Amino acid sequence: MNKHLILGLAGAAAALTAAAPAAAQQWRWNEGNWRTIGYTTVDGRDSDTVNLPGVTRQREIRVCALNAPLRLRDFDIRFANGTRQDVNTRAVLNAGTCTRAVDLRGNRRDVASVRLRYDPVARRAARPLVRIQVR
Incomplete structure (x- = not known):
């Protein structure tokens, strides 16, 4: 007993x-x-684009890896008015971590999409789930 x-x-x-x-x-x-506005599971090549729905005006953005590590080289932010902002990160995002907060150029910009560029993910490795957050 x-x-x-x-x-x-x-x-x-x-x-x-x-x-x-x-x-x-x-x-x-x-x-x-921080507010989540988009998710994607990276497909393992070397870039992915996350199209973001709706009209949101934000000041900062960050990218988070949730379930697996990701070597993020940079990401391009495309705004609704056609302009873009390139952000070099060269960061290794371990599972559950995020990039630094990146200030968006201009005053409270409307983010339309984010293009992620990363090192290729091994074929047998888990595909990282990426979350885009703004505030």
Whole structure:
């Protein structure tokens, strides 16, 4: 009887310990009033474009990798009025991390799409899920 009780308590403690970091990470995503406006799963080549719906006027943008690491070389931001902004990052985004906050040129710009350029993802590796956030 004591064996089963000890194993049950150890299992419950392990489950609580595993749930704590996930809750902390979820809180970190919402910090600073960031709002998610688009998702994509990169296909492994070397670039992808995320078309963003709607009209939103924003000041800053960042790119986050969710489930797998991504070597992001740069990303191009295309605005609704046809202009664009190129951002060199040369960053390795580990799963659950984001780029720095990038100020958008102009005053509260309307982002139409974001083109991601990254190093090719290995064929057998997990495809990173990328999230575009603005504020």
